[in-house]
Amino acid sequence: MQLETAILVGIMFSVATYLVLHRSFVKILFGFLILTTAANLFVLAMSGSPEGKNAPIVLDAKAPMVDPLPQALILTAIVIGFGTAAYLVFLLYRLFLDQKTTDAAELYANSTEEP
Amino acid sequence: MNWPLLPFLIPLATAVVALLMGRPSVLRRSLVAGSAAVQLAVALWMATQTFGGDRMVLGVGGWGAQLGIVLVIDLLSAIMLSLASFTALITILYGFAEARLSIEHPLRLPLVQFMMVGIQLSFCTGDLFNLFVAFEIMLIASYALLTLEVDNWEIKETFPYVAINLFGSVFFICACGLAYTLFGTLNYAEIAVRAVALGDDPRITVLALLLLVVFGVKAGLFPLYFWLPNSYPTLPIPLAALFGGMLTKVGVYVIFRLLTTILPHNLDVIHSLLTWMAAVTMILAVLGAISRNFIRGILSYHILSQIGFMLLAIGLFTPVALTATIFYITHHIVVKASLFLIGGVAAWLNRSDDLDRMGNLWEKTPWLGLIFLLQALSLAGIPPLSGFWGKYLIVKVALEEEAFWLVAACIIGSVLTLFSMLKIWNGAFWNATEKVAVHREDYRWRRIAWITVPMVAVSLAIGLGAEGMLHVARAAVDQALDRHGYVESVLAVSGKENPGLP
Numbered sequence: 001m002q003l004e005t006a007i008l009v010g011i012m013f014s015v016a017t018y019l020v021l022h023r024s025f026v027k028i029l030f031g032f033l034i035l036t037t038a039a040n041l042f043v044l045a046m047s048g049s050p051e052g053k054n055a056p057i058v059l060d061a062k063a064p065m066v067d068p069l070p071q072a073l074i075l076t077a078i079v080i081g082f083g084t085a086a087y088l089v090f091l092l093y094r095l096f097l098d099q100k101t102t103d104a105a106e107l108y109a110n111s112t113e114e115p
Numbered sequence: 116m117n118w119p120l121l122p123f124l125i126p127l128a129t130a131v132v133a134l135l136m137g138r139p140s141v142l143r144r145s146l147v148a149g150s151a152a153v154q155l156a157v158a159l160w161m162a163t164q165t166f167g168g169d170r171m172v173l174g175v176g177g178w179g180a181q182l183g184i185v186l187v188i189d190l191l192s193a194i195m196l197s198l199a200s201f202t203a204l205i206t207i208l209y210g211f212a213e214a215r216l217s218i219e220h221p222l223r224l225p226l227v228q229f230m231m232v233g234i235q236l237s238f239c240t241g242d243l244f245n246l247f248v249a250f251e252i253m254l255i256a257s258y259a260l261l262t263l264e265v266d267n268w269e270i271k272e273t274f275p276y277v278a279i280n281l282f283g284s285v286f287f288i289c290a291c292g293l294a295y296t297l298f299g300t301l302n303y304a305e306i307a308v309r310a311v312a313l314g315d316d317p318r319i320t321v322l323a324l325l326l327l328v329v330f331g332v333k334a335g336l337f338p339l340y341f342w343l344p345n346s347y348p349t350l351p352i353p354l355a356a357l358f359g360g361m362l363t364k365v366g367v368y369v370i371f372r373l374l375t376t377i378l379p380h381n382l383d384v385i386h387s388l389l390t391w392m393a394a395v396t397m398i399l400a401v402l403g404a405i406s407r408n409f410i411r412g413i414l415s416y417h418i419l420s421q422i423g424f425m426l427l428a429i430g431l432f433t434p435v436a437l438t439a440t441i442f443y444i445t446h447h448i449v450v451k452a453s454l455f456l457i458g459g460v461a462a463w464l465n466r467s468d469d470l471d472r473m474g475n476l477w478e479k480t481p482w483l484g485l486i487f488l489l490q491a492l493s494l495a496g497i498p499p500l501s502g503f504w505g506k507y508l509i510v511k512v513a514l515e516e517e518a519f520w521l522v523a524a525c526i527i528g529s530v531l532t533l534f535s536m537l538k539i540w541n542g543a544f545w546n547a548t549e550k551v552a553v554h555r556e557d558y559r560w561r562r563i564a565w566i567t568v569p570m571v572a573v574s575l576a577i578g579l580g581a582e583g584m585l586h587v588a589r590a591a592v593d594q595a596l597d598r599h600g601y602v603e604s605v606l607a608v609s610g611k612e613n614p615g616l617p
Contacts, residue, residue: 020278032281039285043292070295073244077288080251084281087258091277098267107271 005045012038025092025102032088036081040074047071119173119186121157122196122235125150130228139219144211147224151204154231158196165190166587168594170601172241174608180302185605187241187303190591194441195238195368198448202360203231205570209456210353212562213463220264227357230256237365241605243294243301246369247287250333254280257362260354261346269349276346279339283332290325297322303377304605307598310379323378323385327370334366335419336426337396343419344403348411352459355411359418360452364444367425371440374429375595390430394524397423401531405538410458410468413535414451417494420528421447427521428509434592436512441588443505446577450493450501453570457487460564461543464553470542474551477544483564484544486571491540493574495533501578504585 012034019031047067054060056068096102129150136143165171171188174180188196207227210219233253240246258280261273295301297318298309310319332339343363347355370389374382400419407413425447428440460483461476462468477484493500498507506529513521554560577584594600 028278032278035282035285036288039288039292042289043295046292046296070292073288073291073295076244076248080248080255080284083255084251084258084284087255088277088281091258091262091274094262095271095274098270104274107274 001051002045002049005041009038009042009045012041023103023105025096025104028104029085029088029092033085036077036085040077040081043070043074043077117173118161119171119188119239120175122154122161122188122200122239123232125154125157126228126231126235130225130232133228134225137221139216139221139224141216143224144216147228148204148207148211150228151200151207154200154235155197155204158193158200161188162190162193162197162587165193165594166590168590168600170594170604172604172608180304180606180608181300184245185241185302185304185608186239187601187605188239189594189601190587191368191372191441191595192238194445194587194591195364196235198364198445199231199234199238199361201573202357202448202452203227205566206353206357206360206452206456209356209459209563209566210351212559212566213353213459222263223260223354226256226260226263227354230260230357232256234361234365238368241303243303243306244291247284247291250287250365251284253362253365254284257358260358261350264351265349272345272349275342279332279342283329286325286332287329290322290329293318293322293325302605303372304602307377307602310377315379315381319378320382320384323373323382324388326373327385327389330366330369330373331392332366333363334370334426335363335396335422337392337399337423340396340400340419344400344407344412344415347415347418348409352411352455352462355415356452356455356459359415359455360448363418363422364425364448367422367429367440367444370426371429371437372595374432375437375592376598376601380432380596386430386432388430390427390518390521393423393425393427393430394521395423396420397427397524397528398531401528401535404535405531408470408542410462410470410539410543411455413539414454414458417532417535418451420532421451421494423528424506424509424525427525428505428512431509431512431516431518431521433512433516434589434596435508437592437596438585438588439505439508439512441591442508442581442585445584445588446493446501446505446574449570449574449577450490453567453574454487454490454494456563456567456570457483457490458539460560460567461487463557463560463563464555465543465551466554470539472551473543474546474548475553478547479553479555480564484540486567487544488540489571490574491536492533493578495536496529497533499578499581501574501581504578504581508585 016031016035019027047070050066053064053066056065099107101107133143173186175184230253233249236249237246258277298306335343397420400416404413404416425440425443428436465473493502496502496506510522510525
């Protein structure tokens, strides 16, 4: 499980970086969404290998249990990530409304013309 | 007692009440101003309490230090809390004096208070993940403030700010995860204990590098600073003063806390990397400042150049250099915020802050010129003003360490700072062109100019009473470097009896 997760996190980080480097707002947005998810998955993987362990709900005090703390952390991080993602969607939408473009290169190309 | 909750509970309550009160009103304004004054009083009281070497520690929710989140206030935190609440108080008052009730944006005050929650919590907390939460509160509020009153053209300058900080947050989560695998805890005190047990494991250096990237982004360290100089000038003046004074310094504070109290003291790679990045930041940012031609732009670049001085002193990592860092942070927050505000008054009088369209201010309003000059020379480091003492100590330590390139960078940075301040002085104050009008008939300029006076007075007091301030800074450094005392006082917090597993 550990190795597969590591590979998955690696793929997600590279896909996200690839997307964020695009010019299109939509791709940048999706890049960020994947990036936060990849980070969350990374933290989740830090609780160690789950094989042969129970979910962190104590039913039987003797059975081994997955470390619950990383799960609590990513729960917080997911909520925060959701908030910032919502903000980012609105910011990009407002940029589109104000500047009539969804292309980042076009947006910053003529930034020296006006004060 | 639960005192360590107060610094962030007061702004939180104020923000919520102000939101519920809805439309801007005199009552709402006085509530926020009163709350800002109370925050300042609480912070100063905490500084007097912790000056003797005590720490205020609280295990939140009655949990022990091993299980729950702890809040720790020592002298360094108390100094930062006082500076933050002082800057907030003055900038809030400035905002009141500048804008009539009818044009005040109803969300501005609640958002400023929410941002204060994040800032104050990041000074109080004793837990890495809690610090992440505090940063996010601060950042989300700052995103909202950046885009709240910005016009349709400048809105695009806010996107790099948001994007780079989103990246920073992602790295921060990853760093939390790494720290958890490495140490099995996120509590500062326990990390300090277990990092020593790990010896010189290279993973600690990797973690420290990752954290340096995260907080280097927030502090505006080379090469991660490009987002700052274009986004800050889009803010209204009082907010620009608060952002410019406080936000980047939260990053500096965290780097200071990490390297002194939490991580081992022998991370030489990190320290020397920090000094060199800081030296480059110092020079490049001041060159950027010279290239700008409007007051807020010049001042925004200066923030970065001064960040270079602070981080350089942290990188030198001797007790004297660290004392200089705290002294410098104190000086910088006050001077930078007041320069933004004075620049705002000047822009108000000339109806522009573009240096080509300004002038005649020295002739018409000499005392405004005088307080500007005091602050500008202080920023450049002319004795006996406050900026001099910090720079003097930093250069002295660098000479003792025989780091002559760093000394050269400091001196070049200071001279160029003086040059760019003179650029503002020549453009706005000294310049006596006929065509620029000084709008003194609008009586409000006097009011906003008077509000900057307490800040100027404080910065003069820091400069003239440098010995006392250095004494306080030294006490804060000794306390921050005393890892044993920190660990003991935090781990002494024991929770209620464990309920035990069923």
